[in-house]
Amino acid sequence: MAKDRALKIAIAGLGTVGVGVVKILTQHAELMGARAGQAIEIIAISARDRSRNRGVDLTSYSWSDNLVDLAAIEDVDIIVELVGGSDGPALTLARTALAAGKSFVTANKALIAVHGRELAALAEKTGATLRFEAAVAGGIPILKSLAEGLAGNHISGLYGILNGTCNYILTRMEREGLSFGEVLADAQRLGYAEADPSFDIDGIDTAHKTAILAALAFGTAPSMDMTIEGIRNIAPVDIDYAKELGYRIKLLGVARQTEEGVETSVHPAMVPLAAPLAKVMDALNAVVVQGDHVGETVYTGAGAGEGPTASAVVADIIDIARGNSYPAFGVPTDALKDLPAMPPGQHKGTFYVRLRVEDASGVMADITAVLARENVSIESMLQRGMAPGGGVYIILTTHLTAEAAVSSTLKHFTKLECVLETPTMIRIEAF
Ligand SMILES: NC(=O)c1ccc[n+]([C@@H]2O[C@H](COP(=O)([O-])OP(=O)(O)OC[C@H]3O[C@@H](n4cnc5c(N)ncnc54)[C@H](OP(=O)(O)O)[C@@H]3O)[C@@H](O)[C@H]2O)c1
Incomplete structure:
Protein backbone atom coordinates (compact mmCIF):
# COMPACT_ATOMS: atom_id res chain seq x y z
CA MET A 1 0.00 0.00 0.00
CA ALA A 2 1.31 3.45 -0.91
CA LYS A 3 2.55 5.59 1.99
CA ASP A 4 0.72 8.88 2.64
CA ARG A 5 3.90 10.80 3.23
CA ALA A 6 6.12 11.77 0.28
CA LEU A 7 9.79 10.76 0.26
CA LYS A 8 11.68 14.04 0.48
CA ILE A 9 14.98 14.48 -1.27
CA ALA A 10 17.58 17.21 -1.55
CA ILE A 11 19.97 17.41 -4.49
CA ALA A 12 23.49 18.84 -4.31
CA GLY A 13 24.91 19.54 -7.76
CA LEU A 14 22.79 20.55 -10.73
CA GLY A 15 25.13 19.84 -13.62
CA THR A 16 24.74 17.08 -16.21
CA VAL A 17 23.58 14.40 -13.77
CA GLY A 18 21.72 16.62 -11.29
CA VAL A 19 19.57 18.13 -14.01
CA GLY A 20 18.95 14.64 -15.41
CA VAL A 21 17.62 13.49 -12.03
CA VAL A 22 15.32 16.52 -11.77
CA LYS A 23 13.99 15.74 -15.26
CA ILE A 24 13.22 12.08 -14.51
CA LEU A 25 11.58 12.83 -11.18
CA THR A 26 9.42 15.59 -12.61
CA GLN A 27 8.58 14.10 -16.02
CA HIS A 28 7.70 10.64 -14.66
CA ALA A 29 6.53 11.70 -11.20
CA GLU A 30 3.49 9.41 -11.11
CA LEU A 31 5.32 6.31 -12.37
CA MET A 32 8.28 6.87 -10.04
CA GLY A 33 5.94 7.39 -7.10
CA ALA A 34 4.05 4.18 -7.93
CA ARG A 35 7.30 2.24 -8.08
CA ALA A 36 8.61 3.79 -4.87
CA GLY A 37 5.34 3.20 -3.03
CA GLN A 38 5.18 6.89 -2.14
CA ALA A 39 5.50 10.18 -3.99
CA ILE A 40 9.08 11.38 -4.44
CA GLU A 41 9.41 15.07 -3.79
CA ILE A 42 12.47 17.22 -4.38
CA ILE A 43 12.39 19.85 -1.65
CA ALA A 44 15.83 21.45 -1.69
CA ILE A 45 18.75 21.98 -4.07
CA SER A 46 22.25 23.41 -4.09
CA ALA A 47 24.89 24.29 -6.66
CA ARG A 48 27.46 27.07 -7.00
CA ASP A 49 25.69 29.49 -9.31
CA ARG A 50 22.10 30.22 -8.35
CA SER A 51 21.46 32.43 -11.39
CA ARG A 52 22.44 29.85 -14.04
CA ASN A 53 19.68 28.75 -16.41
CA ARG A 54 19.77 24.96 -16.25
CA GLY A 55 16.89 24.32 -18.65
CA VAL A 56 14.59 22.97 -15.92
CA ASP A 57 12.19 24.78 -13.60
CA LEU A 58 13.78 24.87 -10.14
CA THR A 59 11.64 27.64 -8.65
CA SER A 60 9.62 25.42 -6.31
CA TYR A 61 12.68 24.02 -4.50
CA SER A 62 14.39 25.71 -1.60
CA TRP A 63 17.94 26.81 -2.51
CA SER A 64 21.02 26.46 -0.27
CA ASP A 65 24.20 28.35 -1.08
CA ASN A 66 26.17 25.91 1.03
CA LEU A 67 25.45 22.33 0.03
CA VAL A 68 26.27 20.96 3.49
CA ASP A 69 23.23 22.87 4.81
CA LEU A 70 21.03 20.40 2.92
CA ALA A 71 21.84 17.74 5.51
CA ALA A 72 20.43 19.94 8.26
CA ILE A 73 16.96 20.17 6.71
CA GLU A 74 14.95 18.12 9.14
CA ASP A 75 12.40 16.44 6.91
CA VAL A 76 14.82 15.50 4.11
CA ASP A 77 15.04 11.69 3.84
CA ILE A 78 17.70 11.33 1.14
CA ILE A 79 20.61 13.55 0.18
CA VAL A 80 21.62 13.09 -3.46
CA GLU A 81 25.21 14.20 -4.11
CA LEU A 82 26.02 15.00 -7.74
CA VAL A 83 28.94 17.35 -7.29
CA GLY A 84 32.05 15.14 -7.53
CA GLY A 85 35.52 14.96 -5.98
CA SER A 86 36.87 12.46 -3.45
CA ASP A 87 37.24 15.09 -0.74
CA GLY A 88 36.03 18.64 -0.17
CA PRO A 89 32.32 19.49 -0.03
CA ALA A 90 31.11 16.10 -1.32
CA LEU A 91 32.87 14.27 1.54
CA THR A 92 31.71 16.79 4.14
CA LEU A 93 28.14 16.44 2.88
CA ALA A 94 28.33 12.62 2.93
CA ARG A 95 29.64 12.54 6.48
CA THR A 96 27.13 15.12 7.73
CA ALA A 97 24.15 13.49 6.04
CA LEU A 98 24.96 9.94 7.12
CA ALA A 99 25.82 11.02 10.67
CA ALA A 100 22.37 12.66 10.81
CA GLY A 101 20.81 9.34 9.73
CA LYS A 102 19.86 10.57 6.27
CA SER A 103 20.32 8.16 3.39
CA PHE A 104 22.89 9.20 0.83
CA VAL A 105 22.87 8.56 -2.92
CA THR A 106 25.81 9.55 -5.07
CA ALA A 107 27.30 9.12 -8.54
CA ASN A 108 30.74 10.00 -7.16
CA LYS A 109 33.17 7.11 -7.78
CA ALA A 110 36.17 8.98 -6.40
CA LEU A 111 34.39 9.56 -3.07
CA ILE A 112 33.33 5.91 -2.74
CA ALA A 113 36.64 4.42 -3.95
CA VAL A 114 38.59 6.47 -1.40
CA HIS A 115 36.18 6.81 1.56
CA GLY A 116 33.70 3.99 0.91
CA ARG A 117 34.49 1.93 3.99
CA GLU A 118 34.22 4.87 6.38
CA LEU A 119 30.95 6.05 4.84
CA ALA A 120 29.45 2.54 4.80
CA ALA A 121 30.33 2.12 8.49
CA LEU A 122 28.76 5.47 9.29
CA ALA A 123 25.58 4.50 7.44
CA GLU A 124 25.40 1.25 9.41
CA LYS A 125 25.85 3.08 12.68
CA THR A 126 22.99 5.52 12.08
CA GLY A 127 20.70 3.16 10.14
CA ALA A 128 20.97 5.20 6.96
CA THR A 129 21.39 3.71 3.49
CA LEU A 130 24.36 4.47 1.24
CA ARG A 131 23.94 3.84 -2.50
CA PHE A 132 26.17 4.64 -5.50
CA GLU A 133 24.95 2.65 -8.51
CA ALA A 134 25.65 5.56 -10.89
CA ALA A 135 29.29 5.67 -9.82
CA VAL A 136 30.21 2.63 -11.92
CA ALA A 137 29.29 2.13 -15.57
CA GLY A 138 26.56 4.83 -15.53
CA GLY A 139 23.27 3.32 -16.62
CA ILE A 140 24.31 -0.35 -16.28
CA PRO A 141 22.96 -1.75 -12.99
CA ILE A 142 26.17 -3.63 -12.27
CA LEU A 143 26.46 -2.93 -8.54
CA LYS A 144 22.93 -4.13 -7.90
CA SER A 145 23.70 -7.19 -10.02
CA LEU A 146 26.74 -8.00 -7.89
CA ALA A 147 25.05 -7.29 -4.55
CA GLU A 148 21.73 -8.95 -5.31
CA GLY A 149 21.37 -10.90 -8.53
CA LEU A 150 24.72 -12.68 -8.20
CA ALA A 151 24.64 -12.95 -4.39
CA GLY A 152 24.57 -16.76 -4.63
CA ASN A 153 27.99 -16.92 -6.27
CA HIS A 154 31.64 -16.82 -5.35
CA ILE A 155 32.96 -14.25 -7.83
CA SER A 156 36.35 -15.27 -9.15
CA GLY A 157 36.91 -12.28 -11.39
CA LEU A 158 35.53 -9.41 -13.39
CA TYR A 159 36.71 -7.31 -16.32
CA GLY A 160 35.26 -4.03 -17.45
CA ILE A 161 35.42 -1.34 -20.07
CA LEU A 162 34.57 1.38 -17.62
CA ASN A 163 35.61 4.65 -19.24
CA GLY A 164 33.64 5.83 -22.25
CA THR A 165 36.21 8.46 -23.23
CA CYS A 166 39.01 5.89 -23.55
CA ASN A 167 36.81 3.46 -25.45
CA TYR A 168 35.73 6.25 -27.80
CA ILE A 169 39.37 7.23 -28.44
CA LEU A 170 40.48 3.63 -29.08
CA THR A 171 37.48 3.05 -31.37
CA ARG A 172 38.26 6.09 -33.50
CA MET A 173 41.99 5.30 -33.60
CA GLU A 174 41.08 1.90 -35.05
CA ARG A 175 38.37 3.06 -37.46
CA GLU A 176 40.18 6.11 -38.79
CA GLY A 177 43.83 5.12 -38.38
CA LEU A 178 44.47 8.29 -36.36
CA SER A 179 47.03 8.77 -33.58
CA PHE A 180 46.04 9.01 -29.92
CA GLY A 181 46.82 12.77 -29.88
CA GLU A 182 44.72 13.47 -32.97
CA VAL A 183 41.65 11.69 -31.62
CA LEU A 184 42.05 13.20 -28.15
CA ALA A 185 42.14 16.74 -29.59
CA ASP A 186 39.03 16.05 -31.64
CA ALA A 187 37.24 14.42 -28.69
CA GLN A 188 37.96 17.52 -26.60
CA ARG A 189 36.57 19.74 -29.37
CA LEU A 190 33.38 17.61 -29.52
CA GLY A 191 32.96 17.51 -25.73
CA TYR A 192 33.68 13.77 -25.39
CA ALA A 193 36.83 14.44 -23.38
CA GLU A 194 37.50 16.96 -20.60
CA ALA A 195 39.87 19.92 -21.08
CA ASP A 196 42.08 18.09 -18.54
CA PRO A 197 41.61 14.51 -19.71
CA SER A 198 44.20 12.87 -17.46
CA PHE A 199 41.68 11.32 -15.04
CA ASP A 200 40.17 9.43 -17.96
CA ILE A 201 43.10 8.64 -20.25
CA ASP A 202 45.58 7.82 -17.49
CA GLY A 203 43.20 5.24 -16.03
CA ILE A 204 42.35 6.91 -12.69
CA ASP A 205 38.61 7.00 -13.40
CA THR A 206 38.68 3.32 -14.38
CA ALA A 207 40.66 2.55 -11.20
CA HIS A 208 38.03 4.21 -8.98
CA LYS A 209 35.34 2.09 -10.63
CA THR A 210 37.43 -1.09 -10.50
CA ALA A 211 38.04 -0.55 -6.77
CA ILE A 212 34.27 -0.33 -6.17
CA LEU A 213 33.51 -3.36 -8.34
CA ALA A 214 36.19 -5.44 -6.60
CA ALA A 215 34.80 -4.48 -3.20
CA LEU A 216 31.29 -5.63 -4.08
CA ALA A 217 32.48 -8.73 -5.89
CA PHE A 218 34.86 -9.99 -3.21
CA GLY A 219 33.38 -8.51 0.00
CA THR A 220 36.42 -6.30 0.67
CA ALA A 221 36.72 -2.56 1.32
CA PRO A 222 37.43 -0.52 -1.82
CA SER A 223 41.14 0.09 -2.27
CA MET A 224 43.08 2.14 -4.78
CA ASP A 225 46.15 -0.03 -4.18
CA MET A 226 46.50 -1.27 -7.77
CA THR A 227 48.68 -0.82 -10.84
CA ILE A 228 47.20 1.80 -13.15
CA GLU A 229 48.19 2.33 -16.76
CA GLY A 230 46.22 4.41 -19.26
CA ILE A 231 46.10 4.59 -23.04
CA ARG A 232 48.53 7.44 -23.84
CA ASN A 233 51.18 5.09 -25.24
CA ILE A 234 48.92 3.10 -27.55
CA ALA A 235 50.01 3.71 -31.15
CA PRO A 236 47.96 3.03 -34.30
CA VAL A 237 50.53 0.39 -35.24
CA ASP A 238 49.67 -1.58 -32.06
CA ILE A 239 46.00 -1.46 -32.99
CA ASP A 240 46.86 -2.78 -36.49
CA TYR A 241 49.07 -5.58 -35.18
CA ALA A 242 46.45 -6.48 -32.59
CA LYS A 243 43.95 -7.01 -35.39
CA GLU A 244 46.41 -9.09 -37.38
CA LEU A 245 46.91 -11.30 -34.32
CA GLY A 246 43.14 -11.61 -33.72
CA TYR A 247 42.72 -9.04 -30.94
CA ARG A 248 41.35 -5.56 -30.23
CA ILE A 249 42.90 -3.19 -27.70
CA LYS A 250 40.67 -2.06 -24.83
CA LEU A 251 41.37 -0.24 -21.57
CA LEU A 252 40.30 -2.72 -18.90
CA GLY A 253 39.66 -2.58 -15.20
CA VAL A 254 40.41 -6.08 -13.94
CA ALA A 255 39.78 -7.66 -10.53
CA ARG A 256 40.38 -11.34 -9.90
CA GLN A 257 41.06 -13.69 -7.07
CA THR A 258 44.22 -15.70 -7.62
CA GLU A 259 46.33 -18.05 -5.52
CA GLU A 260 48.83 -15.22 -5.12
CA GLY A 261 46.17 -12.80 -3.80
CA VAL A 262 43.64 -10.38 -5.20
CA GLU A 263 44.79 -8.80 -8.43
CA THR A 264 43.27 -5.45 -9.29
CA SER A 265 44.66 -3.39 -12.12
CA VAL A 266 43.88 -1.00 -14.91
CA HIS A 267 45.74 -1.51 -18.17
CA PRO A 268 45.29 -1.55 -21.93
CA ALA A 269 44.82 -5.15 -23.01
CA MET A 270 44.48 -7.16 -26.18
CA VAL A 271 41.11 -8.87 -26.09
CA PRO A 272 40.24 -11.71 -28.52
CA LEU A 273 38.04 -10.35 -31.33
CA ALA A 274 35.38 -12.96 -30.54
CA ALA A 275 35.12 -11.97 -26.84
CA PRO A 276 32.10 -9.88 -25.76
CA LEU A 277 34.30 -7.01 -24.59
CA ALA A 278 35.91 -6.70 -28.04
CA LYS A 279 32.53 -5.82 -29.52
CA VAL A 280 31.93 -2.90 -27.18
CA MET A 281 32.70 0.18 -29.24
CA ASP A 282 32.49 3.97 -29.07
CA ALA A 283 31.58 5.39 -25.64
CA LEU A 284 29.79 2.25 -24.40
CA ASN A 285 30.79 0.44 -21.22
CA ALA A 286 30.65 -3.26 -20.41
CA VAL A 287 31.42 -5.58 -17.52
CA VAL A 288 32.01 -9.33 -17.57
CA VAL A 289 31.57 -11.15 -14.26
CA GLN A 290 32.63 -14.73 -13.57
CA GLY A 291 30.67 -16.51 -10.84
CA ASP A 292 31.20 -20.11 -9.73
CA HIS A 293 27.58 -21.19 -10.22
CA VAL A 294 26.23 -18.77 -12.80
CA GLY A 295 29.30 -18.86 -15.05
CA GLU A 296 30.00 -15.77 -17.11
CA THR A 297 27.50 -12.89 -17.28
CA VAL A 298 27.95 -9.82 -19.46
CA TYR A 299 26.47 -6.36 -18.94
CA THR A 300 26.69 -3.59 -21.48
CA GLY A 301 25.22 -0.13 -22.03
CA ALA A 302 25.82 3.57 -21.73
CA GLY A 303 28.40 4.31 -19.07
CA ALA A 304 27.86 8.05 -18.79
CA GLY A 305 25.73 10.98 -19.90
CA GLU A 306 22.74 12.75 -18.41
CA GLY A 307 20.03 10.13 -19.00
CA PRO A 308 21.92 6.88 -18.21
CA THR A 309 23.59 8.25 -15.09
CA ALA A 310 20.41 9.89 -13.77
CA SER A 311 18.57 6.62 -14.44
CA ALA A 312 20.89 4.84 -11.99
CA VAL A 313 20.56 7.60 -9.39
CA VAL A 314 16.77 7.43 -9.51
CA ALA A 315 16.86 3.62 -9.21
CA ASP A 316 18.83 4.02 -5.96
CA ILE A 317 16.25 6.51 -4.65
CA ILE A 318 13.43 4.09 -5.46
CA ASP A 319 15.32 1.25 -3.80
CA ILE A 320 15.61 3.24 -0.60
CA ALA A 321 11.93 4.19 -0.73
CA ARG A 322 11.10 0.48 -1.00
CA GLY A 323 13.17 -0.21 2.09
CA ASN A 324 15.68 -2.30 0.17
CA SER A 325 18.71 -1.53 2.25
CA TYR A 326 21.44 -4.14 1.78
CA PRO A 327 24.91 -3.15 3.08
CA ALA A 328 26.79 -0.75 0.80
CA PHE A 329 29.41 -3.36 -0.18
CA GLY A 330 27.14 -6.39 0.02
CA VAL A 331 28.20 -7.40 3.55
CA PRO A 332 28.32 -5.39 6.79
CA THR A 333 31.57 -3.43 7.16
CA ASP A 334 32.82 -5.56 10.05
CA ALA A 335 32.49 -8.61 7.77
CA LEU A 336 34.55 -7.03 4.95
CA LYS A 337 37.58 -9.23 4.37
CA ASP A 338 41.19 -8.06 4.22
CA LEU A 339 42.25 -10.23 1.32
CA PRO A 340 45.98 -10.05 0.52
CA ALA A 341 46.83 -8.19 -2.67
CA MET A 342 48.85 -9.96 -5.34
CA PRO A 343 52.41 -8.55 -5.24
CA PRO A 344 53.26 -6.34 -8.26
CA GLY A 345 54.70 -8.18 -11.27
CA GLN A 346 53.24 -11.55 -10.22
CA HIS A 347 50.53 -11.51 -12.90
N1 LIG B 1 28.46 13.26 -16.34
C1 LIG B 1 28.40 11.94 -16.37
O1 LIG B 1 28.12 11.34 -17.40
C2 LIG B 1 28.67 11.14 -15.12
C3 LIG B 1 28.62 9.73 -15.19
C4 LIG B 1 28.82 8.98 -14.03
C5 LIG B 1 29.11 9.64 -12.84
N2 LIG B 1 29.20 11.01 -12.83
C6 LIG B 1 29.52 11.64 -11.55
O2 LIG B 1 28.42 12.48 -11.18
C7 LIG B 1 28.88 13.60 -10.44
C8 LIG B 1 28.40 14.86 -11.14
O3 LIG B 1 28.87 14.89 -12.46
P1 LIG B 1 28.34 15.95 -13.53
O4 LIG B 1 28.86 15.48 -14.84
O5 LIG B 1 26.91 16.17 -13.36
O6 LIG B 1 29.18 17.23 -13.09
P2 LIG B 1 28.93 18.73 -13.54
O7 LIG B 1 28.10 18.81 -14.76
O8 LIG B 1 30.28 19.37 -13.53
O9 LIG B 1 28.08 19.33 -12.33
C9 LIG B 1 28.61 19.51 -11.06
C10 LIG B 1 27.62 20.30 -10.23
O10 LIG B 1 28.17 20.47 -8.93
C11 LIG B 1 28.04 21.84 -8.55
N3 LIG B 1 29.13 22.16 -7.65
C12 LIG B 1 30.45 22.06 -7.84
N4 LIG B 1 31.12 22.47 -6.75
C13 LIG B 1 30.17 22.82 -5.84
C14 LIG B 1 30.21 23.32 -4.52
N5 LIG B 1 31.37 23.54 -3.91
N6 LIG B 1 29.04 23.57 -3.91
C15 LIG B 1 27.85 23.36 -4.52
N7 LIG B 1 27.75 22.88 -5.77
C16 LIG B 1 28.89 22.62 -6.41
C17 LIG B 1 28.11 22.63 -9.84
O11 LIG B 1 27.48 23.88 -9.64
P3 LIG B 1 27.34 24.96 -10.83
O12 LIG B 1 26.48 24.27 -11.87
O13 LIG B 1 26.64 26.10 -10.19
O14 LIG B 1 28.72 25.26 -11.28
C18 LIG B 1 27.34 21.71 -10.78
O15 LIG B 1 25.98 21.98 -10.73
C19 LIG B 1 30.42 13.44 -10.39
O16 LIG B 1 30.77 12.76 -9.21
C20 LIG B 1 30.72 12.55 -11.58
O17 LIG B 1 31.91 11.82 -11.42
C21 LIG B 1 28.99 11.76 -13.93
Missing part, protein backbone atom coordinates in the same frame (compact mmCIF):
# COMPACT_ATOMS: atom_id res chain seq x y z
CA LYS A 348 50.96 -14.51 -15.17
CA GLY A 349 49.72 -14.23 -18.71
CA THR A 350 50.73 -13.76 -22.30
CA PHE A 351 52.10 -10.50 -23.64
CA TYR A 352 52.51 -8.52 -26.85
CA VAL A 353 55.82 -6.72 -27.24
CA ARG A 354 56.68 -4.23 -30.01
CA LEU A 355 60.29 -3.30 -30.70
CA ARG A 356 61.63 -0.80 -33.24
CA VAL A 357 65.05 -2.05 -34.21
CA GLU A 358 67.81 -1.39 -36.76
CA ASP A 359 67.29 -3.16 -40.05
CA ALA A 360 70.60 -5.02 -39.82
CA SER A 361 71.95 -8.52 -39.58
CA GLY A 362 72.53 -9.89 -36.10
CA VAL A 363 69.58 -8.03 -34.58
CA MET A 364 67.44 -11.15 -34.23
CA ALA A 365 70.31 -12.97 -32.58
CA ASP A 366 70.68 -10.17 -29.98
CA ILE A 367 66.96 -10.23 -29.24
CA THR A 368 66.67 -13.98 -28.95
CA ALA A 369 69.73 -14.05 -26.68
CA VAL A 370 67.99 -11.69 -24.23
CA LEU A 371 64.81 -13.77 -24.37
CA ALA A 372 66.74 -16.96 -23.66
CA ARG A 373 68.63 -15.36 -20.76
CA GLU A 374 65.38 -14.10 -19.18
CA ASN A 375 63.66 -17.42 -19.83
CA VAL A 376 60.79 -15.81 -21.75
CA SER A 377 59.38 -18.15 -24.34
CA ILE A 378 57.98 -16.73 -27.55
CA GLU A 379 54.78 -17.86 -29.19
CA SER A 380 55.10 -15.77 -32.35
CA MET A 381 57.42 -13.26 -33.94
CA LEU A 382 56.46 -10.94 -36.81
CA GLN A 383 58.63 -8.59 -38.79
CA ARG A 384 57.11 -6.05 -41.15
CA GLY A 385 58.41 -3.36 -43.54
CA MET A 386 60.11 -0.11 -42.57
CA ALA A 387 58.87 1.68 -39.44
CA PRO A 388 58.17 5.43 -39.45
CA GLY A 389 61.28 7.09 -38.01
CA GLY A 390 63.60 4.38 -39.36
CA GLY A 391 64.33 0.73 -38.66
CA VAL A 392 61.75 -2.05 -38.62
CA TYR A 393 59.17 -3.26 -36.14
CA ILE A 394 59.48 -6.66 -34.54
CA ILE A 395 56.33 -7.93 -32.85
CA LEU A 396 56.61 -10.70 -30.29
CA THR A 397 53.90 -12.56 -28.41
CA THR A 398 54.91 -14.63 -25.42
CA HIS A 399 53.76 -17.91 -23.98
CA LEU A 400 52.41 -17.86 -20.42
CA THR A 401 54.94 -15.96 -18.33
CA ALA A 402 55.22 -13.69 -15.27
CA GLU A 403 54.83 -9.98 -15.96
CA ALA A 404 58.00 -9.27 -13.96
CA ALA A 405 60.01 -11.46 -16.38
CA VAL A 406 58.67 -9.56 -19.40
CA SER A 407 59.35 -6.19 -17.74
CA SER A 408 62.91 -7.25 -16.99
CA THR A 409 63.34 -8.47 -20.60
CA LEU A 410 62.17 -5.09 -21.87
CA LYS A 411 64.78 -3.34 -19.70
CA HIS A 412 67.49 -5.49 -21.30
CA PHE A 413 66.09 -4.84 -24.79
CA THR A 414 66.34 -1.10 -24.14
CA LYS A 415 70.08 -1.46 -23.47
CA LEU A 416 70.71 -3.10 -26.87
CA GLU A 417 72.23 -0.75 -29.44
CA CYS A 418 69.97 -2.11 -32.16
CA VAL A 419 66.77 -1.15 -30.24
CA LEU A 420 65.76 2.35 -31.40
CA GLU A 421 62.97 3.27 -28.92
CA THR A 422 61.46 2.18 -25.64
CA PRO A 423 59.65 -1.12 -26.31
CA THR A 424 55.87 -1.35 -25.90
CA MET A 425 54.31 -4.16 -23.84
CA ILE A 426 50.57 -4.89 -23.79
CA ARG A 427 48.89 -7.70 -21.87
CA ILE A 428 46.91 -10.26 -23.82
CA GLU A 429 43.80 -11.24 -21.87
CA ALA A 430 42.57 -14.70 -22.71
CA PHE A 431 38.90 -14.90 -21.88
